[in-house]
């Protein structure tokens with residue numbers, strides 16, 4: 354698929370035709386200088402789309418790192434409403450936070466350290482991903498201490514060179530696990546791995562990793578593992594590598610409506626809706642003559658009589674300083690790059706001419722849906738030389754997350770019918 358134009362707009366700088374979308378000013382709650390508005394209906398719809406694409410494989414929505422910055426708990430509930438039957442996180446603390454919020458859906462956490470909260474996780478019915486010999490000892494100890502069988506998924510390194518055991522170490526790891534499975538301490542539920550270059554689905558490493566994973570599954574089954582779940586695919590592989598889907602897919606970025614392979618397909622191409630919009634309220638407007646230097650270092654100098662607008666979002670809020678002078682912002686029908694340096698608390702916009710219509714209190718869109726001239730998180734990623742994952746995940750804690758859509762963030766627990774029955778581990782934990 355061809356590379357899409359930035360944010361759907363024709364030019365980085367220009368006047369955008371009249372909008373059909375809700376005005377930004379109606380989306381930023383009154384009284385707030387800024388907010389990340391998160392559309393939970395978009396999250397649910399994205400998961401439903403991924404579920405349809407996954408063609409029979411179960412969907413584990415990855416909600417680590419505070420739901421990629423979107424707010425883990427509301428996003429988790431929205432994902433379950435959209436048809437995810439699993440939630441995936443990196444750390445045990447994240448899994449425990451899901452449980453503490455009353456979420457009973459199956460949860461897998463895959464990044465642990467010695468001395469981690471294994472006992473609490475096992476007692477809470479959290480599945481643990483493991484790929485190191487020391488974890489076998491830790492989960493066995495946790496199972497003995499709690500009287501709960503630990504459910505584990507073996508992680509194999511099929512080529513990423515990051516987490517997971519080496520293929521050569523898999524037989525010994527399995528032998529250790531199956532020995533304590535026979536004692537009732539663990540249940541080896543699954544085997545999984547992670548892809549290195551799925552954003553380039555035709556990369557030879559992808560097929561090589563699928564083959565290596567298939568071989569690892571065979572090794573595990575021959576060793577006697579009664580596997581329920583084989584899983585390998587992240588967002589890009591879910592969407593573009595059918596052979597990587599196995600029993601369950603683990604999409605993250607696509608749940609939030611962002612393309613995992615922006616060089617090949619936009620969110621819209623993939624029928625995904627960006628869930629987060631980063632909005633800031635204009636703090637100050639002033640008219641200046643040509644020759645006015647703007648922001649630290651005066652790297653931007655106005656070239657005409659123009660209007661400057663001050664937006665209270667800066668690198669302290671996660672707006673990348675790297676993107677200064679290129680990060681696009683939509684305000685009052687102007688789509689303009691940030692003028693000069695991104696500061697800690699603010700950016701300045703040069704509206705490219707006098708505009709008496711833009712006023713303090715108006716709302717600027719740093720990124721959002723990509724429709725009606727709104728820039729996207731991908732546009733900011735392009736401007737900063739990074740990936741959209743980093744743009745949304747690094748939005749700071751000073752920026753309130755304002756959740757909209759039909760899954761209110763304050764719901765105490767999962768929605769009726771959205772969550773499958775309790776886990777075996779959870780049942781045992783209740784005894």
Ligand SMILES: Cc1ncc(COP(=O)(O)O)c(C=O)c1O
Pocket residue numbers: 415463546547586587588589603604605606607613
């Ligand atoms: C093990 C694992 N699975 C799935 C994902 C989701 O990846 P993506 O956001 O690219 O879909 C991640 C995220 O990094 C991960 O670490």
